[in-house]
Amino acid sequence: MKILVCISHVPDTTSKINFTEGDTKFDINGVQFVINPNDEFGLTRAMWFKEKQGASVDVVNVGGVETEPTLRKALAIGADAAIRVNTQATDGFSVAKELAKVVSEGGYDLVIAGRESIDYNGGMVPGMLAGLTNSNFVANCIGLEVDGTNAKAVREIDGGKETVSTALPLVIGGQKGLVEESDLRIPNMRGIMMARKKPLTVLEPAETGVKTKAISFEKPAPKGAVKLVDADNIDELVSLLHNEAKVI
Amino acid sequence: MSIIVYTESENGKFKKAALEVVSYAKSIADQMGSSVTAVVVNADDLESLGNYGASKVLSIKNDALNTFNAKTYASAIEQAAKQEAANVIVVSTSADSKYLAPLLAVGLEAGYVSNVIEAPSSLSPFTVKHTAFTNKAFANTEISTDIKIVGLSNNSFGLVESGGNASIEDFSPSLPESGVNVESVDKATDKVSIADAETVVSGGRGLKGPENWGMIEELAEVLGAATACSKPVSDLGWRPHSEHVGQTGKPVASNLYIAIGISGAIQHLAGINSSKVKVVINTDAEAPFFKAADYGVVGDAFEVVPKLIEKLKAFKAANA
Numbered sequence A: 001m002k003i004l005v006c007i008s009h010v011p012d013t014t015s016k017i018n019f020t021e022g023d024t025k026f027d028i029n030g031v032q033f034v035i036n037p038n039d040e041f042g043l044t045r046a047m048w049f050k051e052k053q054g055a056s057v058d059v060v061n062v063g064g065v066e067t068e069p070t071l072r073k074a075l076a077i078g079a080d081a082a083i084r085v086n087t088q089a090t091d092g093f094s095v096a097k098e099l100a101k102v103v104s105e106g107g108y109d110l111v112i113a114g115r116e117s118i119d120y121n122g123g124m125v126p127g128m129l130a131g132l133t134n135s136n137f138v139a140n141c142i143g144l145e146v147d148g149t150n151a152k153a154v155r156e157i158d159g160g161k162e163t164v165s166t167a168l169p170l171v172i173g174g175q176k177g178l179v180e181e182s183d184l185r186i187p188n189m190r191g192i193m194m195a196r197k198k199p200l201t202v203l204e205p206a207e208t209g210v211k212t213k214a215i216s217f218e219k220p221a222p223k224g225a226v227k228l229v230d231a232d233n234i235d236e237l238v239s240l241l242h243n244e245a246k247v248i
Numbered sequence B: 001m002s003i004i005v006y007t008e009s010e011n012g013k014f015k016k017a018a019l020e021v022v023s024y025a026k027s028i029a030d031q032m033g034s035s036v037t038a039v040v041v042n043a044d045d046l047e048s049l050g051n052y053g054a055s056k057v058l059s060i061k062n063d064a065l066n067t068f069n070a071k072t073y074a075s076a077i078e079q080a081a082k083q084e085a086a087n088v089i090v091v092s093t094s095a096d097s098k099y100l101a102p103l104l105a106v107g108l109e110a111g112y113v114s115n116v117i118e119a120p121s122s123l124s125p126f127t128v129k130h131t132a133f134t135n136k137a138f139a140n141t142e143i144s145t146d147i148k149i150v151g152l153s154n155n156s157f158g159l160v161e162s163g164g165n166a167s168i169e170d171f172s173p174s175l176p177e178s179g180v181n182v183e184s185v186d187k188a189t190d191k192v193s194i195a196d197a198e199t200v201v202s203g204g205r206g207l208k209g210p211e212n213w214g215m216i217e218e219l220a221e222v223l224g225a226a227t228a229c230s231k232p233v234s235d236l237g238w239r240p241h242s243e244h245v246g247q248t249g250k251p252v253a254s255n256l257y258i259a260i261g262i263s264g265a266i267q268h269l270a271g272i273n274s275s276k277v278k279v280v281i282n283t284d285a286e287a288p289f290f291k292a293a294d295y296g297v298v299g300d301a302f303e304v305v306p307k308l309i310e311k312l313k314a315f316k317a318a319n320a
Helices: A037-053 A065-077 A092-106 A125-133 A189-197 A234-244 B016-032 B046-052 B070-083 B095-108 B214-223 B231-235 B266-272 B301-318
Strands: A002-006 A009-011 A033-035 A056-062 A081-085 A110-114 A136-147 A150-157 A160-167 A170-174 A200-203 A212-218 B002-007 B036-041 B056-060 B086-092 B111-116 B126-132 B137-143 B148-152 B167-170 B180-187 B199-203 B226-229 B256-260 B277-282 B295-298
Touching: A002 A037, A002 A092, A002 A125, A009 A065, A033 A037, A033 A065, A037 A056, A037 A065, A037 A110, A037 A136, A037 A170, A056 A065, A056 A092, A065 A081, A065 A189, A065 A200, A081 A092, A092 A110, A092 A125, A092 B095, A092 B111, A110 A125, A125 A136, A125 A170, A125 B095, A136 A160, A136 B070, A136 B095, A136 B180, A150 A170, A150 B095, A150 B180, A212 B111, A212 B126, A234 B277, A234 B295, A234 B301, B002 B016, B002 B070, B016 B036, B016 B046, B016 B086, B016 B148, B036 B046, B036 B070, B046 B056, B056 B070, B070 B086, B070 B095, B086 B095, B095 B111, B095 B148, B111 B137, B199 B214, B214 B226, B214 B256, B214 B301, B277 B301
Parallel strands: A002 A056, A002 A110, A056 A081, A081 A200, A110 A170, A136 A170, B002 B036, B002 B086, B036 B056, B056 B167, B086 B148, B111 B148, B199 B226, B199 B256, B256 B277, B277 B295
Antiparallel strands: A009 A033, A136 A150, A150 A160, A160 B180, A212 B137, B111 B126, B126 B137
């Protein structure tokens, strides 16, 4: 089985978010970038397939040269080869088109992408990629087994979960649950050394079909101070929620 | 020219989010001098959509669509959009709508923006505001394609009754092979889901153990709320992952979010930033959550929550 894991290069989950250039650009100053957490669950599941079922695992990212340390980390975790499509990721559709080209040319059986990236949260790339490559698609995937060309997946739905059967080629939007958090891997020294020797191919972009463009950003308005209610006066809390906040 | 909305239903009954997307679409239609057509699948009470602004309902009745399937549903909506020459399509941000919208976008070569929280600030260029960086910020995004798909965040626009009537037409799209077959669904049908909830009651490690969740559930029941939890609680296996709220869990956009025994890590706060009113109950007055909250009670959850349940019950009885 040939697996491709799509890797987004995103600000670390604890990052404070700021903007520059008149609130039109994300401010990368002091921001640590990491593998998108949803992708990391997918990468770990791919490693499981590699070790238990003999799959090959490539990783891909659409982005500039600054994303290569993130791809190298994925190689250090155990991926066999990395691909970087050399263009800035501007919108979900154009990213999906670049990835679709990599998928079609690489002949992948299984593509694992994160449910959404934790920066723009569009949650659209996995589905668009499936649509563009005419693959089966499972969103919000929290469990995946593959037997030959058949797959069984569990996906989270509002208020529960659903078990589905499908066939390869398959694209999933994976998330926490695909593997346990305790199974996530930290690259060891050997992995880091080996990653240096693994191929990282840079492809030039093919598509320019950008359909959406973020033109400005805002941060939420500063919040007023919390109104503290005495623990012995819960009547006041009920009254505030009813009369002031009007939520009950 | 028209606006299409996909209105979700469950067991034949429209979800609140369905009425919200119709209300939202109506506000765009009024600006554009256009009209709203609702696409419904196996739902009843179709006339009710007129009250929220739909002037036409395309009703699909097909047993093959009894179980949700993203590809077949997307195809049905695509065919409706083509028939109506739609230039705006509005869906909700439920798990199902977010599943089908990217497929629909590919089918129609349409620009799609999800997690939208307001009516468009401009129609030309078509510009919408949506949450980004897991609710730590907002982005204003232009959609440049002829057909635009907007994914509206639940509870962001509200319901607006307009008192209109909708004409109803049967619609029979041709359905593609689904490719993904549902084997089983495991869903608590009597529980409010986090995505639909107007109120969410959430518990953290301060509750000390899963055996103490009874009072969280009781408080949720009094409020008609969904229950949720912090990441450590789901990691410890006290509650299912589907209740985990935060950056790698579920985002919450409720009107009221009550956090009990949750200190407020940055990843958790990111997940609840879109909630309108936040109440925190925690013994630690220094807990970071108090900085993000509107109302706070510094106190022991085991004393405060039973009192709150009792007071809310009395309030409900007095206001019934």
